[in-house]
Amino acid sequence: MSEGSGSWGSQLRKGVLELAVLGLLAGEPRYGSSLVDDLAGRPGLAITAGTVYPLLARLAKAGSVTTTWRESPVGPPRKYYALTDSGRRRLDVMSQEFDTVAAALAGILKGES
Amino acid sequence: MSEGSGSWGSQLRKGVLELAVLGLLAGEPRYGSSLVDDLAGRPGLAITAGTVYPLLARLAKAGSVTTTWRESPVGPPRKYYALTDSGRRRLDVMSQEFDTVAAALAGILKGES
DNA sequence: CCTCGGTAGCTTGTTATGCAAGCTATATGG
């Protein structure tokens, strides 16, 4: 060990990914693979298909998103996930919480007691 | 149900707590209960004893901290955890990673594509 | 002496999450 800088990424992500997905859905409805491809280009937020689908299923079950099937011009049908009002509220809450945590963390790293 | 705004805190924390603890230890060596008490006053970073001790054990096993027993003026002996050079490097790496993730997240929430 | 409350460290069992690796199904092209 002594390294593990690679494993660190996967720890931090926990929970943050939900916020990232909700944030992306706030722009417009999207389908799973699109989310995976998008997040792959955002350092620290890369996600795999095996992670995003259970996450989306959880969000649907919680009523944060609704789903709609649409045809694709180039392949199998796509399942679009759209944010509900409840989902948007959740996004707001989580976003605020993240800021709180980030601020608390910044305080610690600056040596505030 | 469907809500769980309370459960959200516990998701985000995952991994971030390690960064918080390393940050606190960067100031001066501390013992477990002291960390619990300190973090209890930092919104979003509250931690329980059942979380901090396994975390400290992991850090010790990874060589990020060393431990020293010291007498207490008011109770049982205390086990002080001090950051090693390796631990400080880990702190730096994790701190940078957090900033990266925070920036990526901020980008998403601002609607950047 | 002996119990009680407070301090401190740690363990156990549960739950949840992220991930790799698969599996299924649809469309297109050879």
Added chain:
DNA sequence: CCATATAGCTTGCATAACAAGCTACCGAGG
């Protein structure tokens, strides 16, 4: 008919946070 790409999803594993409990040390009162 089969290969490839796209898209959705499931399974099994590892890890982490937490609640609840356990042990042990100390000082004060009974």
